[in-house]
Amino acid sequence: MSDILQTLSDAMASAVEKAGNSIVQVAARRRMPASGVVWSEDGIIVTSHHVVEHEDRIKIGLPDGSTVGATLVGRDPNTDTAVLKADTKGLTAATWLGAEQVKVGHLVLAVGRPGDDLQATLGVISALMHKRDENRFFAQTDVVMYPGFSGGPLINASGEVIGLNSSALMRGVSLTVQTPTIQYVVDHLVKHGKMRRGYLGVGVQPARLPTGIAESLGQKSGALIVSVEQDSPAEKGQLFLGDTIVSLGSHKVENLEGLLGALSVTPIGSDTMVKIVRGGQIHELAITIGERT
């Protein structure tokens, strides 16, 4: 009768061990080391941005106990993610789980390797925060973030990696940056060395839309332009003070966060349709999105 508890306990410990083949120690700060996860066999390692304090002399502690050097490929403070390249090959890449395979209530373990050995805490998925059109896939959990756990994975009962844990994104809450977001950031950083984000060159504040327009657009507010930078894509594209941006490409824009989110996923250098409200009328302008430097 009690075998089921033993089975569960063994399953959890094996999940930790299985995932542990892809969990490394990341020593890139003065205080205690943190954790990281092997992305690919050729030495690409993902970890938390905030644990990489010095970019030279980064040391990676591998699951077999050996230590190798690593260089910083790039970092993205927005998702608290950093990508490292370890001076080695033949690593065991983690099995990354898609965002749609994770549900609220699932049993999960946070795993870290701040020392030589693996450490783990148990919890459940508390909430999912997914913004598909901005490539933001976060999960909130009730796992304890033990010291050195940042940059380590959240795993399911089969030892598959749900995402990277960060204690720095939201105070007092354990957040996990899920696979699709990590994938997006890794692709960007490996290709460009930094996150390329779209640039329009406007200052905005949220503004309520007139009732008729709000109903026809299906949104209550837009981003009212309160400043336009010189020589910016916005100026070249004929955006003016007092225009209210309501969408950019296929993304609705209701406030500053919405605009930044849309810009972060809009291809740079492409002509993008920007929908605005000007003088009580809806207009569409084609604007070439620049790159934020």
Added chain:
Amino acid sequence: MNDGKAAAELVAALNEALAERITSVYRSLVQINNGRGTGAGTIWHADGLIITNAHVIHRQQKLNVTLQEGENYEATVIAYDEQRDLAALAVDAYDLPTIEVGDSKHLKAGEWVTAIGHPWGVQGAITSGVIIGTGSELPEMNQMQPGREWIALSLHMRPGHSGGPVVNSSGQLVGINTMITGPDVGFAIPAHVVKTFLKETLGTASSAIAS
């Protein structure tokens, strides 16, 4: 696991297993009154040997031990080690309920554990979670108390759990609740450290009861 009924049955079976496990380990838990307050203790040997933390004894000589069934005994301190925060007490009793001592040297991160004690004076309350890690290199402990071995636990230990047992998923005794570093992290002294303590303080004659 898309079959809702199968999943519900699994959870029910798990709940039953958890409850059954608790009943069996429960009886090895005792309450220790040191004249100023109470703490927990663990029956180590059926012939009246009880283990607790040194800080539960609080340097008091007049001690009282209450078993789960309610029997009350005067207790004598027979070994005491403030460094290890361990104490051994003797009560004049035989055939006390004990639990099997498990292997505390090979515990794995993620293993299920349950701790029992008297948190805030609540009698025999349990808390469950998993093993975070073990050894003497745990981040919070290696600077505070270098060289000491610990089991770090992800569960909700509170004052009053001290001295009580930590059991693994098979119900074996693997540690003695000792301290917390926060609301969600508890620390236990591994059972093999208790064995060493008993061998060193009570000598070879007691190796039978220590092993």
